[in-house]
Amino acid sequence: MEDKHMLMIPGPTPVPEKALLAMGKHPIGHRSGEFSEIMGKVTAGLKWLHQTQNDVLVLTASGTGAMEAGIINFLSPGDRVLVGCNGKFSERWAEVCQAYNLNVEKITAEWGKPLDPEAFQKRLSSDTNKEIKAVIVTHSETSTGVLNDLETINRYVKQHGQALIMVDAVTSLGCVNVPVDEWGLDVVASGSQKGYMIPPGLGFVSVSDRAWEAYKQAQCPRFYLDLGPYSKSAAKNSNPFTPPVNLIYALQVTLNMMQAEGLENIFARHQRLSAAARAGVEAMGLPLFAPSDCTSPATTAVAPATVEAEQIRSLVKKRFDIALAGGQNQLKGKIFRIGHLGFISDRDILATLSAIESALLALGHDSFQPGAGVAAAAKVLP
Numbered sequence: 001m002e003d004k005h006m007l008m009i010p011g012p013t014p015v016p017e018k019a020l021l022a023m024g025k026h027p028i029g030h031r032s033g034e035f036s037e038i039m040g041k042v043t044a045g046l047k048w049l050h051q052t053q054n055d056v057l058v059l060t061a062s063g064t065g066a067m068e069a070g071i072i073n074f075l076s077p078g079d080r081v082l083v084g085c086n087g088k089f090s091e092r093w094a095e096v097c098q099a100y101n102l103n104v105e106k107i108t109a110e111w112g113k114p115l116d117p118e119a120f121q122k123r124l125s126s127d128t129n130k131e132i133k134a135v136i137v138t139h140s141e142t143s144t145g146v147l148n149d150l151e152t153i154n155r156y157v158k159q160h161g162q163a164l165i166m167v168d169a170v171t172s173l174g175c176v177n178v179p180v181d182e183w184g185l186d187v188v189a190s191g192s193q194k195g196y197m198i199p200p201g202l203g204f205v206s207v208s209d210r211a212w213e214a215y216k217q218a219q220c221p222r223f224y225l226d227l228g229p230y231s232k233s234a235a236k237n238s239n240p241f242t243p244p245v246n247l248i249y250a251l252q253v254t255l256n257m258m259q260a261e262g263l264e265n266i267f268a269r270h271q272r273l274s275a276a277a278r279a280g281v282e283a284m285g286l287p288l289f290a291p292s293d294c295t296s297p298a299t300t301a302v303a304p305a306t307v308e309a310e311q312i313r314s315l316v317k318k319r320f321d322i323a324l325a326g327g328q329n330q331l332k333g334k335i336f337r338i339g340h341l342g343f344i345s346d347r348d349i350l351a352t353l354s355a356i357e358s359a360l361l362a363l364g365h366d367s368f369q370p371g372a373g374v375a376a377a378a379k380v381l382p
């Protein structure tokens, strides 16, 4: 059926009709008073979402651009950085650092397992000369469905006293608690096509006062992603370059929706969706990829043993027009991922699980009671 596509991938995520309609308006001049007023409201909403008084800067970029900006504005070539690597995105931040000739030290964990905070503690406490300038952590590693223990890792960074903490919060912000000020997170990057419920195109970076101190000495080359001009403009509810005006309209709408729902309710909804997805998948006899005590509320990774992950995914797409995500890099063909962040409700999870059940039965995986997946999920949903 036409126009019945359902996005259940961890970005881009579905966009509420109100936000789409807002984007259908004529753009207005980005130097107009009218636009400044919108920017002012959007900035206040972003600070609310980040639970911070810090600057939250808006870039026309994807999440990677936001993260790159967050790294290069506060560091210099040769600086030692500790990068937690346990999936595709966290590996990417090590690559960005290498591209700018930073001195990269990785703390790794197997893909599908969480980073060990004690490994950070060990390395940071041995750094008596304070050579480590930054610790870079991907909070929710979307490629594997693992939620890293940012709170504990960050505590060790604070004990170090010098290193900045830089966080990829692309699929954690707006899904799970990321209290930027309470935890003292220096740089937090995110992107519009995830928890923000709007289309791809905007990147966000929050910057602490400590990071701005480091900015004064930082020597990495930068121009478009130089956050200094963004900060100066933001103080005047403006932008150094032409922003995607229509995406900002949409953002204003979804920030209002988020404020009406409330942070606690948003986090609780993501926990519920994640718990229902996991219960449903397990009841169908499909193994979960990430351990259940560190699973990301944004996405559930499934590693089928007796059916091909790609066969399930393509059948669900063909018969039900529901998009699931595949595995990336070495996980290609080994896992599929259900995205459940942003504009996703209980109904979406039930529909997706029943589509997966139908596909499994059609593929001859019938070692479970038909309906067991949906029944298990329904039990979790109040």
Ligand SMILES: *Cc1c(COP(=O)(O)O)cnc(C)c1O
Pocket (backbone or CB within 6 Å): 010, 011, 062, 063, 064, 065, 089, 138, 140, 141, 142, 143, 168, 170, 171, 191, 194
């Ligand atoms: C989506 C995502 C990104 C950003 O990817 P872009 O394609 O650059 O928007 C970064 N980190 C994580 C964990 C993500 O899920």
